[in-house]
Amino acid sequence: MQRILSALSESAVLLTPLRSEAGEIEDYRIDAASPESVDVAGRRGKELVGRRVLETYPTVAGTALWDGYLDTLATGTVYEGEPFTYEEVGAGYPQQSVYSVRATRLGERLIASWIRHDASDREVRRLSDMQRLGNLGWAGWNLTTNSFVWSDQVYAIFDRDPSLGAIALEELPRHVAPEDLARLGAAVQRLLRAGQAVDQPFRITTAGGVRHLRLVAEAQTDADGTPVEVHGFFQDLTAQRDAELALRESERSVLVQRGMLKAERTLAARLQDTLLPIPEQSLELAGLCIDVAYVPADSGVNVGGDWYSAIELPDKSALFVVGTWPDMAWPPSAPWRSCGSPRRA
Incomplete structure (x- = not known):
């Protein structure tokens, strides 16, 4: 038979x-x-x-x-x-x-x-699609029979040949990046010994490069509180992590560019102040009281291209010059206030 x-x-x-x-x-x-x-x-x-x-x-x-x-x-x-x-x-x-x-x-x-009748073919296809779209796969470990099973998506995440079978939960830390070994090993020990649920990120190295994964798992215990089964899922977060790194790099580049622009504006203001100083108080020139007010046409930059000069001539008269560079705004803002009546200006 x-x-x-x-x-x-x-x-x-x-x-x-x-x-x-x-x-x-x-x-x-x-x-x-x-x-x-x-x-x-x-x-x-x-x-x-x-x-x-x-x-x-x-x-x-x-x-x-x-x-x-x-x-x-x-x-x-x-x-x-x-x-x-x-x-x-x-x-x-x-x-x-x-x-x-x-x-x-x-x-x-x-x-x-x-x-x-636990799962129909349609439900199996839906579950498979959900795992593929979420880039995650379920896993189960029976601690009493020492048997374990992975869904097809987990094998894809680990880039592992299904003929090799699933990896035992205790052996999982052997396949992670050395920098993450201690944290993942501690999480697995908490899960197996105390039955504490885990949500732990870690990295593995595959033929396609380093992958950022996440393990979410919980344990079922017997009447004495001893874990007998573990159920959970692995999720591949590599694409999400790459996007986060690209965003951080972009933000860093923007901050660097802002710093360079600020430095350039500061330098331009210092050069302008050196070449075209603004008097802090009124000047006496040829019987005149001279005040200068300089307001650039463009806001934000606070650096303009207008220029001016006031010169006392040998005959004690005053020569005033106000101008602008090509393509600069006109008229420049350089008003003069007379403190007296000049003989000639």
């Missing part, structure tokens, strides 16, 4: 009824299983052979499935049950799955097959 089941591509097992001395069925033993048989706890194929149904799946007792098995053995009628939710409590935490079961009598035994 095992050879026959080994040729099947669906979940199917051979059940042998175990009877009491009074002839009543107390349990069933799995004596053969197809390679694709997977139960709610992830046990597959040969791992199921030899297990007893009620010892392995105790909540089946008294359900419509149990009654259907009994009726099929008694009458030979094929049992096809409605989809039902099965909940298993293992290591102190519940796991639920939805199944449709079919049972057929084979002599004094049963052939039971089932279909798991």
Whole structure:
């Protein structure tokens, strides 16, 4: 019978009824299983052979499935049950799955097959699209069976061949950049020992270069508070980090440019003050009281190109000159205030 089941591509097992001395069925033993048989706890194929149904799946007792098995053995009628939710409590935490079961009598035994309805193909495609668009992938680690699984997107994020399998949670720090090793290792230890949820950024090196990743994970614990399972996701933040670095570089460039402009304006103002000083008080020239007011035409820069001069001539008269450079605003603002009556100006 095992050879026959080994040729099947669906979940199917051979059940042998175990009877009491009074002839009543107390349990069933799995004596053969197809390679694709997977139960709610992830046990597959040969791992199921030899297990007893009620010892392995105790909540089946008294359900419509149990009654259907009994009726099929008694009458030979094929049992096809409605989809039902099965909940298993293992290591102190519940796991639920939805199944449709079919049972057929084979002599004094049963052939039971089932279909798991936990996720439809459409839901799987949606989940895959969400992971791809968010550049993240889910991961799970069973600490009691030392088994772990990654979604396809996690393999893409780590640039890892799926045939190599997922990386154990304890081994994860070995694959990160040395600068991030201590922080990620401490976070993983908190998760595994104390069951504390983590949200930790870190970097890895791949064939395509350095990638900035984020691990978000939480632990499920048993009745004693010991972590037994870890669920979480990895997210690739490389593109986001590159954009942040580019923005910072742009801001730095703007600040440098502002500093250069400020320095240039300061230098221009000093040069102008050297070449064209503004008197701090009135000047006496040829019997005149001279005041200067200089206001550039352009605001903000505070540097203009106008020029002026006042000269006392040998005959004690005053010569006033006001001008502007080409392309500069005219008239310049250089008013003069007379303190007396000059002989000639």
